Amino acid sequence: MENKYEIVERDLKEKILAGIYAINDKLPTESELMSTYGVSRYTIRRAVGDLENEHYIYRIQGGGIFVDDWQNTIKAPLKSKVIGVITTHIADYIFPNIITGIDRYISSEGYSILISNTQNNPEKERKSIQKMMESNLAGLIIEPTQSALDNPNKDLYQKIKDQELPTLFINAHYPELDFPYIEMDDFESGKVVTEQLIKLGHHKILGLFKIDDSQGVHRMNGFVKAYQERNELALLSEIVMYQSTDNMHAVFTKLEKILLRDDRPSAIICYNDQLAIQVIDLIRSIGLEVPADVSVMGFDNYQLSQYISPKLSTVEHPKEKMGRAAGKMILEMIETGTKGEPLIYEPKLVIRDSANNLKNK
Numbered sequence: 217m218e219n220k221y222e223i224v225e226r227d228l229k230e231k232i233l234a235g236i237y238a239i240n241d242k243l244p245t246e247s248e249l250m251s252t253y254g255v256s257r258y259t260i261r262r263a264v265g266d267l268e269n270e271h272y273i274y275r276i277q278g279g280g281i282f283v284d285d286w287q288n289t290i291k292a293p294l295k296s297k298v299i300g301v302i303t304t305h306i307a308d309y310i311f312p313n314i315i316t317g318i319d320r321y322i323s324s325e326g327y328s329i330l331i332s333n334t335q336n337n338p339e340k341e342r343k344s345i346q347k348m349m350e351s352n353l354a355g356l357i358i359e360p361t362q363s364a365l366d367n368p369n370k371d372l373y374q375k376i377k378d379q380e381l382p383t384l385f386i387n388a389h390y391p392e393l394d395f396p397y398i399e400m401d402d403f404e405s406g407k408v409v410t411e412q413l414i415k416l417g418h419h420k421i422l423g424l425f426k427i428d429d430s431q432g433v434h435r436m437n438g439f440v441k442a443y444q445e446r447n448e449l450a451l452l453s454e455i456v457m458y459q460s461t462d463n464m465h466a467v468f469t470k471l472e473k474i475l476l477r478d479d480r481p482s483a484i485i486c487y488n489d490q491l492a493i494q495v496i497d498l499i500r501s502i503g504l505e506v507p508a509d510v511s512v513m514g515f516d517n518y519q520l521s522q523y524i525s526p527k528l529s530t531v532e533h534p535k536e537k538m539g540r541a542a543g544k545m546i547l548e549m550i551e552t553g554t555k556g557e558p559l560i561y562e563p564k565l566v567i568r569d570s571a572n573n574l575k576n577k
Contacts, residue, residue: 219380219553224253224263232272232283243273243281258349258379265352266295297327299546300348303359303386304336309490310516310535314386317539318357325547327354334361336429336460338368345372355382355546362460363388363430382549384556386542388430396549396556398542402431402515405531405563406438406485409513412529412565413483414442417574418511420452422474422481424467424491428459432487435515439485454481468498475502475510482574483511489518489530496524496570507572517566526569534561 218226231237244252249260264281267273274284299322305311319329330351332344341361348356349372356376360367367373367390376383377394389397406423413421423439426432436455443453454474458467474480475498486492492514496506506512506526514521514530521528534541538561545556 220253220255221259221262221266221380224249224255224259225266227253228263228267229270229272232267232286237283239283239285239287241283243283245280256375256378258375258381262352262379262381269296269352296352296354298330298351298353299327299543300330300332300351300353300356301358302332302334302341302344302348302356304334304361306331306333309488310518310533313519313535314539314542317536317541318543319539320536321540321543322547327547336361338362342369342372345369345376349376349379349381353381355550356384357542357546358383358385359387360385360390360429362428363390364433365428367392382546384542384545384549386538396545396558398538398545398559398561400431400531400533400561401563402434403438403441405515406435407442408438408563408565409435409485409515409531410439410442412567413485413511413513413571414446414449416483416511416571418481418483418571419449420454420479420481420483422471422484423453423455424471424484424486424495425455425457426459426487426491427457428461431515435485435487468494471495472498472502475499475504481510483513483571486512486514489514489516489521489528492528492530492570493518493520493524496528507570511571513571521566522568529568529571530566532564532566 237243246257246260250257264273271284272286273281275281301315301318303311315331322329332347334341334344338361373393383395385395385397387399389395410421423436425436427436443450456470484495486495492512496512499506499510504510514528516533517530521530541559549556
């Protein structure tokens, strides 16, 4: 089944080949083409971009679109072979592994990668999307920014859909947008980590969760569910919530006060491993030990987690495997014109040294 831009592209090409639009003739404006074909401006730009790459047309800045001397131009049907990737971060934490996975898969199929970084900022996400939409991409892979909050860029995502650009989300998705996604089962991850600590005899557990992205919210909800299933322990649970824009010094000050209480929690579940490593440093700075005084667990199996002391117990994140799966899915969407099916990875505990077994005391 042809996409809308392919229908427009084919019709314009047939008219050029038939001489209806002769060499150096000026084509209708974008607005006129939108009216003629009943499609969006982005669909017209995608079709026109492909025809320009194939040397059927050329543009004059401020002058319009004209038919190229296609009969005397060596033409190769140059479809875009570039995949756009928008992530919240690029150079740190687990993101290099994810990007490497994407790049390794698509490069093996002759595609290249165009990367943009939002720094988990909606305004930067908007600029990244706009840049990608102007780049004549074959497909787009996006890690949503602040995915648990109201999305201010819905209009751009609708334009992506109107443009029929193959698009998928990784790590999280906006439920109101009908795009495929690849992510962890973060709810179940939060639940199994909490159950593991309860199994080790920890009843007073503090959950420290970032709540402006859906990963953090789902992990927190899994934490709550584990306690709901053990109603007799519910009053012993505790949660500290924060957002990306919060002052982390204030968050750690609040956590320090909790740890200095006589009834401090015996374990802390952190939003991710990066935060867990910082929490371990905080615990040590106030004269306590991990896991002797406080156990700590995180999420994502960050590379450094196995090298710190004590080695951090966590939940595996597929990282490069997820990247390769995203690369495979986006190319299948491009080649078949179909929508990919969601792929969700089940949690796998990585047990190391940072969680103490209270039942052995």
